[in-house]
Amino acid sequence: MADSRLDQSKIITIERHILDEQQVHPEATGILTNILYDLALAGKYIASQTTRAGLSDILGATEDTNIQGETVMKLDQLADQTIFRLNDHTGRIAVMASEEHEHLLHIPESFPIGKYVLLYDPLDGSSNIDYNASIGTIFAIYKRLSINGPGTLADCLQPGNALVAAGYMIYGSSTMLVYSSGSGVHGFTLDPMIGEFLLTHPNIQIPEKPKYYSVNHGNEIYWSKGAEKFTHWLQGIDSEQKPLSLRYIGSLVGDFHRTLLSGGVFYYPADTRDPSIPSGKLRLTYEAAPLSFIAHHAGGYASDGKQNILEIRPSSLHQRTSIFIGERNLVKKAEEFIAKYDS
Numbered sequence: 182m183a184d185s186r187l188d189q190s191k192i193i194t195i196e197r198h199i200l201d202e203q204q205v206h207p208e209a210t211g212i213l214t215n216i217l218y219d220l221a222l223a224g225k226y227i228a229s230q231t232t233r234a235g236l237s238d239i240l241g242a243t244e245d246t247n248i249q250g251e252t253v254m255k256l257d258q259l260a261d262q263t264i265f266r267l268n269d270h271t272g273r274i275a276v277m278a279s280e281e282h283e284h285l286l287h288i289p290e291s292f293p294i295g296k297y298v299l300l301y302d303p304l305d306g307s308s309n310i311d312y313n314a315s316i317g318t319i320f321a322i323y324k325r326l327s328i329n330g331p332g333t334l335a336d337c338l339q340p341g342n343a344l345v346a347a348g349y350m351i352y353g354s355s356t357m358l359v360y361s362s363g364s365g366v367h368g369f370t371l372d373p374m375i376g377e378f379l380l381t382h383p384n385i386q387i388p389e390k391p392k393y394y395s396v397n398h399g400n401e402i403y404w405s406k407g408a409e410k411f412t413h414w415l416q417g418i419d420s421e422q423k424p425l426s427l428r429y430i431g432s433l434v435g436d437f438h439r440t441l442l443s444g445g446v447f448y449y450p451a452d453t454r455d456p457s458i459p460s461g462k463l464r465l466t467y468e469a470a471p472l473s474f475i476a477h478h479a480g481g482y483a484s485d486g487k488q489n490i491l492e493i494r495p496s497s498l499h500q501r502t503s504i505f506i507g508e509r510n511l512v513k514k515a516e517e518f519i520a521k522y523d524s
């Protein structure tokens with residue numbers, strides 16, 4: 182039964198919030214608003230399936246491997262299809278790209294083509310599914326560059342500073358949707374009683390006082406001198422810095438979400454493990470750019486160690502990058518160490 186003590190005047194649903202945001206832009210047609218609703222709906226459905234993962238036979242790996250050579254979990258496929266199918270027929274999207282597919286996802290011929298481009302990582306951190314740790318969905322929305330016809334690869338290979346909106350859903354102890362369309366970062370928590378996302382974290386700003394640093398220390402032997410020295414600085418070794426505590430899940434959305442709310446820095450530096458991908462593990466288009474957009478609009482900053490991630494124009498769909506993301510001064514400090522030791 183709904184709690185009658187809830188103050189109805191303070192309840193802002195995601196629908197109302199997105200509509201209010203639209204009012205601020207008189208030129209808005211409502212199309213972006215509807216894409217955000219569609220993604221929120223996808224998030225609700227994926228959340229409902231992930232919470233049942235331990236119960237049903239959808240848990241476990243399929244025999245397929247994705248373009249990154251990783252084992253594809255069944256939940257990845259379900260999340261991937263859910264997002265595609267909720268957006269393929271609406272006439273709002275020109276083309277999509279998913280971390281799970283090597284090539285572009287075109288709108289079926291029977292459906293109208295729209296003016297926006299949607300890139301998504303349907304279920305990030307999926308190697309954590311079996312261990313009940315937080316996982317998430319990341320999305321990035323651009324305006325198409327091409328004039329008409331099906332959307333093109335060039336439409337998808339835009340730098341993060343051309344993003345119109347970006348965000349993520351996190352499936353953890355509660356389900357949250359966090360997004361920005363350029364005016365602040367707003368977080369909504371799914372109320373499972375009413376099946377609606379309610380505004381719980383308006384205008385998120387990354388705290389200036391850092392609490393944690395977040396990195397996979399197991400890779401330290403593969404790091405550059407700059408990444409190693411930066412880590413020592415965070416640990417208070419050879420520095421005046423009060424040591425920060427370490428937190429690392431290995432699920433980007435979970436690690437980023439904590440960094441956004443608690444301050445600090447998450448990083449996945451370039452390493453020497455795989456000479457074919459010297460630039461880092463995370464995907465620029467599906468992971469780094471949208472989260473960098475969120476960090477930027479929450480007062481933070483994201484860098485590949487040398488430059489603002491939002492300024493990098495991808496040259497391929499599945500391009501990887503190193504990343505340092507979080508509280509601005511800490512990320513700038515990382516850039517200093519990289520410049521000093523790795524140039």
Ligand code: AFP
Pocket residue numbers: 251304305306307308309397431432433434436462463
């Ligand atoms: P999976 O989706 O295969 O679990 O990969 C998750 C991820 O892309 C990202 O979410 C994490 O930040 C990162 O990989 C963790 O990588 P390590 O396991 O190498 O630390």
